[in-house]
Amino acid sequence: MAEIAIGIDLGTSNSCVAVARGKRVEVLPNAYGEHVTASVVHFAESGSVGVGNAARAALIHDPRHTVASAKRLIGRYSFSEEVKKARAVYSYEIVDGPGHSVRVRIRNELFSLPEIAAMVLKEMKLVAETRLGRPVTQAVITVPAYFNDNQRQATKDAGRIAGLEVLRLLNEPTAAALAYGFGRGLTQRVAVYDLGGGTFDISILEIGQDVFEVLATCGDTYLGGDDFDDRVIDLLADAFVAKHGVNVRKDPFALEKLKFAAENAKRALSVDDEAEIRIPEIAKSPEGVPLTLEHKLGAREFAALVGDLVQRTFKVCDEALGQAGLVPRDLDGVILVGGPTRLPLVRQAVETYFGQPAKTDVDPDQVVAMGAAIHASTLIGGGTQDAFLLDVTPLSLRIGVAGGLAETVIERNTPVPIEQTRSFTTYQDDQEAVKIRVYQGESRKAEENELLGQFEFGGLDKRPRGHARIDVTFAINSDGLVNVTARDRETGRQASTAITLSSGLSAQELDSIVAEKRTDRVVSEPAPSAVPAPAAQTSGELEVLDDADLDSLLEADAESLDDIGAGVVTPLGDDLGVELGAPAEEKLFESGDFDLSSEDTQDPSQG
Amino acid sequence: MAALTPAEVRALASLVDELDYYQLLEIAREAPASAVKRAYYAVSRRLHPDANRDLAAPDRETLEAVACRVSEAYQVLRDGRRRKAYDAQLAAGAGGRMQLAEAEAQAEKQALDHHMGRTPNGRRFFNLARGDIDRGNLVAAARNLRTALTFEPDNAYFRKKLDDVSAAQRAAAQRR
Numbered sequence: 001m002a003e004i005a006i007g008i009d010l011g012t013s014n015s016c017v018a019v020a021r022g023k024r025v026e027v028l029p030n031a032y033g034e035h036v037t038a039s040v041v042h043f044a045e046s047g048s049v050g051v052g053n054a055a056r057a058a059l060i061h062d063p064r065h066t067v068a069s070a071k072r073l074i075g076r077y078s079f080s081e082e083v084k085k086a087r088a089v090y091s092y093e094i095v096d097g098p099g100h101s102v103r104v105r106i107r108n109e110l111f112s113l114p115e116i117a118a119m120v121l122k123e124m125k126l127v128a129e130t131r132l133g134r135p136v137t138q139a140v141i142t143v144p145a146y147f148n149d150n151q152r153q154a155t156k157d158a159g160r161i162a163g164l165e166v167l168r169l170l171n172e173p174t175a176a177a178l179a180y181g182f183g184r185g186l187t188q189r190v191a192v193y194d195l196g197g198g199t200f201d202i203s204i205l206e207i208g209q210d211v212f213e214v215l216a217t218c219g220d221t222y223l224g225g226d227d228f229d230d231r232v233i234d235l236l237a238d239a240f241v242a243k244h245g246v247n248v249r250k251d252p253f254a255l256e257k258l259k260f261a262a263e264n265a266k267r268a269l270s271v272d273d274e275a276e277i278r279i280p281e282i283a284k285s286p287e288g289v290p291l292t293l294e295h296k297l298g299a300r301e302f303a304a305l306v307g308d309l310v311q312r313t314f315k316v317c318d319e320a321l322g323q324a325g326l327v328p329r330d331l332d333g334v335i336l337v338g339g340p341t342r343l344p345l346v347r348q349a350v351e352t353y354f355g356q357p358a359k360t361d362v363d364p365d366q367v368v369a370m371g372a373a374i375h376a377s378t379l380i381g382g383g384t385q386d387a388f389l390l391d392v393t394p395l396s397l398r399i400g401v402a403g404g405l406a407e408t409v410i411e412r413n414t415p416v417p418i419e420q421t422r423s424f425t426t427y428q429d430d431q432e433a434v435k436i437r438v439y440q441g442e443s444r445k446a447e448e449n450e451l452l453g454q455f456e457f458g459g460l461d462k463r464p465r466g467h468a469r470i471d472v473t474f475a476i477n478s479d480g481l482v483n484v485t486a487r488d489r490e491t492g493r494q495a496s497t498a499i500t501l502s503s504g505l506s507a508q509e510l511d512s513i514v515a516e517k518r519t520d521r522v523v524s525e526p527a528p529s530a531v532p533a534p535a536a537q538t539s540g541e542l543e544v545l546d547d548a549d550l551d552s553l554l555e556a557d558a559e560s561l562d563d564i565g566a567g568v569v570t571p572l573g574d575d576l577g578v579e580l581g582a583p584a585e586e587k588l589f590e591s592g593d594f595d596l597s598s599e600d601t602q603d604p605s606q607g
Numbered sequence: 608m609a610a611l612t613p614a615e616v617r618a619l620a621s622l623v624d625e626l627d628y629y630q631l632l633e634i635a636r637e638a639p640a641s642a643v644k645r646a647y648y649a650v651s652r653r654l655h656p657d658a659n660r661d662l663a664a665p666d667r668e669t670l671e672a673v674a675c676r677v678s679e680a681y682q683v684l685r686d687g688r689r690r691k692a693y694d695a696q697l698a699a700g701a702g703g704r705m706q707l708a709e710a711e712a713q714a715e716k717q718a719l720d721h722h723m724g725r726t727p728n729g730r731r732f733f734n735l736a737r738g739d740i741d742r743g744n745l746v747a748a749a750r751n752l753r754t755a756l757t758f759e760p761d762n763a764y765f766r767k768k769l770d771d772v773s774a775a776q777r778a779a780a781q782r783r
Contacts, residue, residue: 211652379657381660390647390655415681417656417671418679418682419672420706422708478657
């Protein structure tokens with residue numbers, strides 16, 4: 001059987017999985033026929049773990065055992081702002097782990113963030129295996145371009161815990177550009193404006209036929225659609241206090257209802273001018289009378305609420321264009337990625353900023369997974385046409401020096417892979433060790449950057465100060481992962497560390513977590529009988545056809561028509577792990593090749 | 608795309624320290640800026656680890672080291688300032704490798720030299736103008752900058768300073 005590798009967009013709010021074969025890319029729907037699956041993990045009392053929309057519903061009735069937006073916490077230190085905020089906003093219990101790491105406590109069991117993410121990945125793996133009718137072990141997983149090394153390492157660990165060989169961590173905007181330009185022989189400069197649930201990225205790329213070169217990437221990992229929701233929640237809660245004197249934020253159940261309502265209102269505003277919010281019996285008055293929250297949120301009111309957040313993204317765009325040495329009119333296209341870009345408010349602002357209409361031929365929710373799938377297939381050599389990625393490191397790599405400063409070793413937006421060497425010496429006589437601190441960020445002040453890790457290079461011969469020579473080599477590989485090696489020039493002795501950051505998992509921890517197989521508890525729910533299982537091939541296909549392709553496809557389609565008549569069934573949960581015969585599998589792929597845009601893409605739940 | 612053989616990878620790795628960035632990217636020293644990008648694409652297509660997935664792990668690691676050097680070469684040569692600094696290093700016979708931070712520092716230093724002026728007279732009048740600016744004598748500063756510009760008409764930094772001073776003069780005139 002030919003090798004197969006999938007692409008997974010592991011999102012803050014939703015995740016998506018796709019597969020590419022040759023020039024054909026398709027998004028694989030879950031058992032409900034949805035192209036995206038909520039990145040929410042619910043721990044049931046029975047011990048089983050559910051991921052997806054059912055888990056999302058559990059946020060309302062069982063918030064303490066339901067983890068949402070874990071991506072905002074992955075690879076963060078427990079003292080970081082994001083984690084502090086999460087403690088206030090989420091009902092599940094967030095506790096400190098070893099080395100300032102973050103753990104989630106559910107029914108007295110501790111889970112690391114990579115494990116939680118692994119459960120979402122596991123679900124996506126199951127979705128793919130169900131649709132493809134065969135085991136899948138290799139994947140390209142996307143990450144926000146602006147993720148630092150800690151966050152990347154944690155995501156890679158998550159992949160391993162989920163039983164996946166991570167072929168590459170691919171930057172989300174790069175993936176989107178790949179899906180947009182793949183096989184089209186374009187020569188263009190494009191901007192990818194990627195506003196996700198929890199992060200914002202902007203990448204400027206130059207596409208030259210099959211080469212995709214990232215010129216610059218900037219971002220903000222503290223800005224996303226969730227923040228839009230928070231503004232709406234605040235508005236509603238404040239209005240409720242003013243009217244009824246009751247603070248609904250204090251009740252976790254009411255707060256979850258409020259979050260849902262805010263999110264739905266935001267989605268409604270993607271299509272309508274006004275969203276009607278109504279939550280009956282959200283609270284009781286001091287006299288015990290049930291109270292209903294009602295609010296009409298107009299597009300204009302919403303714009304006033306979140307306008308500054310949208311403007312914040314353009315500061316980042318200015319930076320990226322500056323780094324690429326370009327102005328908006330140098331660009332041939334603007335690609336929108338992420339649910340919040342469906343908001344007319346966002347779209348219009350982006351089009352004004354770049355002075356051109358945004359490309360609408362890509363689905364903002366699916367394009368990243370599709371790009372990941374294309375890259376996955378290229379990496380295992382299954383692509384009929386190679387797409388070649390030349391990416392950059394989004395953050396400057398720095399080393400701590402005297403005076404609390406951090407000196408740049410590798411400037412941001414340097415192409416990867418890259419390796420740089422710096423020499424250090426001792427500042428005291430007979431000094432036997434040097435301590436090396438590695439940071440990522442754009443500040444001269446060490447403390448304002450993210451500490452990736454520190455290590456001590458010891459065992460130096462006793463020499464007067466300034467005589468020892470320690471060469472420290474900093475490498476960033478194609479995954480954007482950092483590796484640091486130190487070498488004593490005199491003795492040739494070497495010490496190396498993939499910087500094991502204090503916020504992640506140690507190698508031993510990771511091994512024991514992998515061995516524990518807690519992700520095996522993830523059970524894919526079978527589709528409810530009311531929802532017919534869709535054919536495996538649906539919308540979300542991105543096809544590039546030339547005449548020869550078209551001919552072969554027409555032939556394939558003629559065959560597949562027979563299959564439909566013969567009633568080829570899409571394998572569902574029960575068939576998991578059972579390999580279908582190869583012919584059925586092939587046909588499964590081809591029977592709907594021309595179903596380019598079905599109405600499911602309009603599903604408002606994907607907003 | 609023809610992948611490299613393990614023998615080719617090892618040969619390349621042993622050679623990489625001998626090559627200067629132009630040789631690595633296979634372009635002439637006087638190649639125009641536009642050729643640098645083309646060369647980077649072409650060489651990457653051949654040498655990038657992604658294009659050579661079939662190699663055994665140790666060979667791929669070796670190749671990754673070569674790819675790192677290609678990135679470095681591109682990062683230095685793609686930027687006119689850094690390329691100039693690198694050319695100076697080559698001309699001085701100081702080796703074919705330049706750390707990126709070093710290239711940037713040298714480029715900054717050159718830019719500073721440029722700011723200060725390249726000709727003795729340009730530098731002299733520019734320094735006089737700086738003294739005038741410190742004392743708040745904008746009229747004298749403008750005159751000295753104009754004189755400095757007659758010695759170095761293409762010095763963009765002098766020109767910018769003169770524009771700044773003129774703008775400050777106009778603003779001062781408006782306040783009165």
